Amino acid sequence: MTTPTRWNRRLILAAALGGALLQTACVPLIVGGAAVSGALVATDRRTSGTQLEDQGIELKTSNRIREQLGDRVHISVNSYNRMVLLTGETRNDEDKAAVERIAQGVENVSSVLNEVGVGMLSSLSSRANDVAIAAKVKASLVDAKDLISNAFYVVVERGNVYIMGRVTEREANRATDIARGVRGVQKVVRAMEIISEAELAAMGQSQQNKAKSNP
Secondary structure (H helix, E strand, O other), X not given: OOXXXXXXXXXXXXXXXXXXXXXXXXXXXXXXXXXOOHHHHHOOOOOXXXXXXXXXXXXXXHHHHHHHHHHHOEEEEEEEOXXXXXXXXXXXXHHHHHXXXXXXXXXXXXXXXXXXXXXXXXXXXXXXXXXXXXXXXXXXXXXXXXXXXXXXXXXXXXXXXXXXXXXXHHHHHHHHHHHHOOOOOOEEEEEEEEOOHHHHHHXXXXXXXXXXXXX
């Protein structure tokens, strides 16, 4: 019998393989996200409204970068709880600064972490390798018995792993250690919002109350 955790792991690896074959940019997948189960989406520690805002932020920022800078840059935009992470490459510092200004000008953005590299744009093989590394990191988080994998959002660019999410200090440290142990990872960047154990407990109680009111 296939357990839910093992099934999630297989879906992550399969999705990553498809991404490596079909995508021309590194697009991260939420660990245990909607492709697995709607119930897992409900465990996201953002409100449903914030999740929609994050989707809108990513779309608007990506579109504006494309309109203003075209294909002379390769930029991945990821938003978690209104914090925007910019990764990818530009050929000069001016374009890197322009990308950050564009993101800062998008509605509802609270902060921007600019991790864009300056130099040659990454190759398709490099991006495919990033997708494979992301799959391994996510699968390792799913395997961890002491973590809720859906609390983490993982982005990989040029072998660098960026971890986003609303997590406790313990969870952040554990996820960081797990990611560092994955083959191919160059470094791990913590882009997480740290919450207290009390805040986490309150979130859990709120989700339980919602589940009871919506059987």
